[in-house]
Amino acid sequence: MTIQLNERQEKIVDIVKRSQPITSEAIASELKLTRSTLRPDLAILTMSGILDARPKVGYFYTGKTSLSYISEKIKNIKVSDVKSVPIVVDESTSLYDAIVLMFLEDVGSIYVTSKGFLSGVVSRKDFLRNAMGGMDLNKVPIGMIMTRMPNIVYVDLEDSVLNAAVKLIDHEIDSLPVVEEDEKNYKVVGRITKTTITRLFVELGKND
Amino acid sequence: MTIQLNERQEKIVDIVKRSQPITSEAIASELKLTRSTLRPDLAILTMSGILDARPKVGYFYTGKTSLSYISEKIKNIKVSDVKSVPIVVDESTSLYDAIVLMFLEDVGSIYVTSKGFLSGVVSRKDFLRNAMGGMDLNKVPIGMIMTRMPNIVYVDLEDSVLNAAVKLIDHEIDSLPVVEEDEKNYKVVGRITKTTITRLFVELGKND
Known part of the structure; x- marks a missing residue:
């Protein structure tokens, strides 16, 4: 106050x-x-x-x-307070099915798992690049084109949203998987996107 | 203060x-x-x-x-304070060339003009949908697939960024052309995206 x-x-x-x-x-x-x-x-x-x-x-x-007061307020908001539901597929899913799912769920990125743990991330940009390349989207599994661990940028539930926003900007990405560690593997428990941040900005701005 | x-x-x-x-x-x-x-x-x-x-x-x-103080601060930031450079092509540009330009400039949306005035908007999602459809991307002009006026959501230089963020969320879009009116036509003078808002959120949060 x-x-x-x-x-x-x-x-x-x-x-x-x-x-x-x-x-x-x-x-x-x-x-x-x-x-x-x-x-x-x-x-x-x-x-x-x-x-x-x-x-x-x-x-x-x-x-x-x-x-400095605003910045204090923003620093206190945690990933766990604002994360959305992640859209997740297995590595064996075809590119075609993954793209259809992305349209159905209207998300910009899909997270990929192997044996239930995070193994990759695919963005709309990755899909477009590959769709342009003329490959048979039904035959290529998503595991072939995804960005793989350890090159995935992620956050955990206790991170600040500010930290998540900094990662989105610094790495020039649209979405971050929210993960929980489980014996050196990562379970996907949410997502933070530029939409999450924009929605939060609107909430902070509208609050009176 | x-x-x-x-x-x-x-x-x-x-x-x-x-x-x-x-x-x-x-x-x-x-x-x-x-x-x-x-x-x-x-x-x-x-x-x-x-x-x-x-x-x-x-x-x-x-x-x-x-x-209410934070919200006052946020309401005072104008579109003209934070807008980025728009990427613009003419309606006659082929889908293929437009997609290549989008990758080169690394933007999520492209604005389309006819005789120099705003006539359409195309997003990465629109491109992906059409690339999946199997059409010849070299032969189709971007004017064929774009969202046309009067269905384009835009802002002007004097709008608040908060208002822009509300439009991004309410219309579920990633980008807004910033326009200047010129005898009932619109010149494109900038863009506001969820990246703009995320960057602003980081600035507000880091400021101390």
Whole structure:
């Protein structure tokens, strides 16, 4: 929970940032107000830790900002809070069947398992590249074209969504499998996509 | 700019929410503290407008929260602040050439123009559907398979990014052309995608 500063408090912070250390007399004279008018504002700003007051020296700015508050909020959202259901097929599935499933489920990526554990990831881009190549989509198993472990980027349930979003951007991918480790193998328990992040952005933005 | 409340202040807000109106004596006794210990906290909470104090009645909760602050911040970001460069082809371009361009530019959607104005949009999903259909990709112009005006969802430069994100989610699309109107036609001046939103989410989250 946070407090929104009023306009005068914001002005005081600007003045202190610019001219620190600065006395309350100097702030009051710059704002053409009396010291007693400023007293409640300065009390809020120091009690909250935005400004620091040193006797006989004046006020200092401590550097707390609202953006660090937003970032704190975002860092506290976990993968397990927002993940969606993963669409999973076995390595032996044909490319054709996998593409049909992708359209049916309307997802951008499919996860591939071998004996129930994560072995690969295939994106719409991979499918398109192979469909262009003119191969017989019914005869090629998905295991032939997928990105394989250990080249798969994934997250676990306890990761922050921020960390997941960073991975999506840094690796230029659309989707991350959410995994649970089971004796050095990985079970697929969810997915995080750019749609997940966009939906979360909308929720944060609409909340009032 | 905002103030982060401390743990005791958050507790006070919770108590007031639950038992309003409530006197400072009652809050102090619930927290097993003296009234004078609470005084600075109650001062911050009332001066900032989170709590309202009425003489002889007690404290009320006014309903201000941090989430509304985040949402305010998000609503102030405009499409023009974050848009990327659009990838545009003419309607006469072959499907094959358009797909190659999409791979070269590594984008998920391509915008189509006729006489320089927006006439259609094609996504990776549209390309895949048609590549599966077995048509001769060199002979079919992109104008044959694109989503046409007036069925295109778009935004303009002055729209909020929040509004763009809502459109992406509501219409289940990956990309929005950013347009400028020119006598009832639209020039394509940018694009907003789920990648744009994910990147923005990372920026908001990393900022400290």
